[in-house]
Amino acid sequence: MADLRIKIGTLEFRNPVMTASGTFGYGSEFDDFFDVSALGGIIVKGTTLESREGNPYPRMAETPAGMLNSVGLQNKGIDYFEKNIYPRIRQYDTHIIVNVNGNTVEDYTELSRRLNALDAIPAIELNISCPNVKKGGMIFGTNPAAAREVIAAVRQAYSRTLIVKLSPNVTDITEFARISEGEGADSVSLINTLVGMAIDVRAMKPRLAAITGGLSGPAIRPVALRMVWQAAKAVSIPVIGMGGIMNADDALEFIMAGATAVQVGTASFIEPLAALDVVKGIDSSLDSRGFASVSDVTGIINR
Amino acid sequence: MADLRIKIGTLEFRNPVMTASGTFGYGSEFDDFFDVSALGGIIVKGTTLESREGNPYPRMAETPAGMLNSVGLQNKGIDYFEKNIYPRIRQYDTHIIVNVNGNTVEDYTELSRRLNALDAIPAIELNISCPNVKKGGMIFGTNPAAAREVIAAVRQAYSRTLIVKLSPNVTDITEFARISEGEGADSVSLINTLVGMAIDVRAMKPRLAAITGGLSGPAIRPVALRMVWQAAKAVSIPVIGMGGIMNADDALEFIMAGATAVQVGTASFIEPLAALDVVKGIDSSLDSRGFASVSDVTGIINR
Amino acid sequence: MKKRIEDLTVTQNRRLGEGFFVINASSSQGLPDILPGQFVQVLVTDSPATFLRRPLSVHDVDMSTGTISLLVQIAGAGTERLSRLNPGEKINIIYPLGNSFTLPLKGERVLLVGGGCGMAPLLYLGRKIREAGIEPAFALGFRNRSRILDHDELTKLGEVFLATEDGSEGYRGFVTDLPQFRDKDWDRVYCCGPEPMMKAVAAACLRRGIFCEVSLENLMACGIGVCLCCIVPTTSGNLCSCTDGPVFNIRDLKWQISG
């Protein structure tokens, strides 16, 4: 058993493997398959102040080694979360982190304030990178001034661990990583999905009702890994890497590139045990090569 | 037989299918397999003023549904091209287009001027998007002011059809498409490769000697298609689409999104007949659905 | 009902009709309870064009041998790959998934309507209805005679009425044109098939006030209610067809149909 513990800000995690927002529900959907408390953390569904219905169907298209989604933050809003979901999931013996979304800076701060009051939520992930909404979302994540403003405001409103989730749809990812660090974020997580599109040639129309969607899965892993590597070199706060991680070796690529932790996303759709397998696989991989702790290989390619 | 002819600037092409620079050599490498004159055009290897050795080995890594390359513009320079390659390839009965690269604006203009003198080269593709060189390349393609300067200078130096090849590693592809149009380009082609990376977990080092490389193949098709769709809506000059096209249906996705023509790249490594098959497949697909010409479906999803 | 991820062993893979096949696969640990209308998420290996699992309805269940049957139509690379599975090979599935059809009450007149791979869930549903002491009737629609699928198993459970669009066998027309559908006072109609068929059946049932459930085949990524890709607009908002469905009462759907 290698020492898998890691820290994000002041928060300690059992291991560096979390599940990515929007791909693991609220965790309880996986209760039948395994004890989700074995994970480092669970980032729950993208949450907004108000209840949202999301984008019209179809919202999904399979692509080579990946998929597009245009869910658009369907969720029941913070009131419902507090009343019906929070009491249930707070029982998990792992960190439950809420992915925070909004149209305006005020939405983000108000929601963060509400979450600050929930003592079993030790961290939030500020999503300034959702490509599937008209307002808010990626607009904050692709514009440096807007990013700065919303991160600063949320930092004011939220006292616990603040993770900022970055968009890969930018020319220079390090700029946004640095802004996050500068405004007091405890960590950055990346990447969210790349904006993509697919056309049904027979029907001669886009496969998604929203036309464009977010590309996830192994297809994007090389891009994700490159950005995580760049971000990890650019900032000294911990970087949480994700994008196409399907197994422990994929996760180790991110860790060796400099990620302190990783998130497993789309993989859970295909293999519900994927995140657990990543935990186990990292452990045995470190063991078999004689590393005592995961930090021994973090960023090893940069040393 | 549907009418497959298309026009880029004043140049007419037999059909909308070309081969992407760096993936089809100088065309003659495919002589054993088929008559390359059946193609709309051939974009030859990235060429520079001086001879270049490119990046160190390893330069290639396979990734899910794609590959990374870090070739770095290895080529023998324009003198060698003029003397040894041009006489041979000018015989082809299709458009031979040279992909133009440089470190500085002067490199680009000087090379363009040299190519302006070669009467069997009816067009150049200005590559401001190579991710695999330290100087020049993508730096021009990700900075609006630099892009404007180099395109304007080359437009001055080159009187025939000018295609500008755009980098996908930007926040807003339409900005660069508009700059190209504004500076007098006859067309934009996109996308070049996405910057990516892969790590050999066993060896604990990057798979590419250059660490990062350019991602190509079907993995990037959704991103490429989205950018082509955006660019085609943003400018009125013809857009040449590429990125992961493996067959006629893939090509039709780009055409239906608004591309006037397409380029086949990585596919030729796996199936040397790929570009020819795309020509045939587009033809039979249009025929079987009763379209008289390819322009009947160009941008059809936007109508 | 606890969901499982399990490697079943293919025991048979049999052609049913042009482009259709039935896979039987058995569990070494015995099957969990499975309700009619539920589905499985199949992992398709060795198929580069198939990234996600593929949802397939439970066609039949044999608890005694621990065998589940899937009736599959070749629609693309994934189902094509499944059609080549040989007995002895493993097939990894997540199951049982989704809700189920509402079983009828004693004495009710029940019609099961399907076409093409929409026949898939009807066999097991018919079997369960029969076990509940009711004899179901079946109305099956096909393009033409050559498209008709082997339905011997259904015939064992109840009467089968056939309609073909060109009249090459059975009644000429759509299932909704069948006199046996039109003229009889059904208490419950269950339907699975191409969307136009389901909408026509739903419209007729709405008009005549017949209880009607349909099984939807929305595109799915996860099949377990976490991706929110498979949504169906209903009177209570967007619901997931993989957890709140795939079976829906037509009264809850926001289909643009005139009753």
Added chain:
Amino acid sequence: MKKRIEDLTVTQNRRLGEGFFVINASSSQGLPDILPGQFVQVLVTDSPATFLRRPLSVHDVDMSTGTISLLVQIAGAGTERLSRLNPGEKINIIYPLGNSFTLPLKGERVLLVGGGCGMAPLLYLGRKIREAGIEPAFALGFRNRSRILDHDELTKLGEVFLATEDGSEGYRGFVTDLPQFRDKDWDRVYCCGPEPMMKAVAAACLRRGIFCEVSLENLMACGIGVCLCCIVPTTSGNLCSCTDGPVFNIRDLKWQISG
């Protein structure tokens, strides 16, 4: 020699040793001329983790039956998939690719050195050398006895000297330690094997002034000289190992070896 893209038919797929197999595949139109040292680019279907073709040396050629042999070591998903090919299945290859070994002159003393899948090109090379009236000798190196590959075919062509690292069979040590290698005045040495082996052989040959050609296994994308991914630094700059190679004279390579 014109290159072809062709569907060959697998006629045999035989285990050679732990993790090694030999595929025989035949051409219905008859084989083109193939030189020793040339390779093929194999399309691997039904393997999601294999995007590009895989380069494999021509192991043997039988012009009379139009059959080509490939000796393959399972290294990952692509070769694993090939190991499961059944007789009768098609295998799409591009061939013949690359340059070739320089055949020896009458009367020369010739040693072919290999190990593991580096044995692949040596059989056909040995056969061609034998046809040219010279009896080649072979020096084969393996980790240990259990790793030794079946080399009956080589034995038919000339004497075979074995070395194992642990001495469990043949000479104890590396091929370069073999007395038959060390003590004899070879005119030409041809080598294919793991890089450390090739470098050791090259160093010894350089020192002793022996003509030596090695066959490199650089990563390749296209195999036909257009991607420029497979380059080898040589005294005449970066050359493509798929067209200027895979066979190189060690004098042209910029290997950091002390002669």
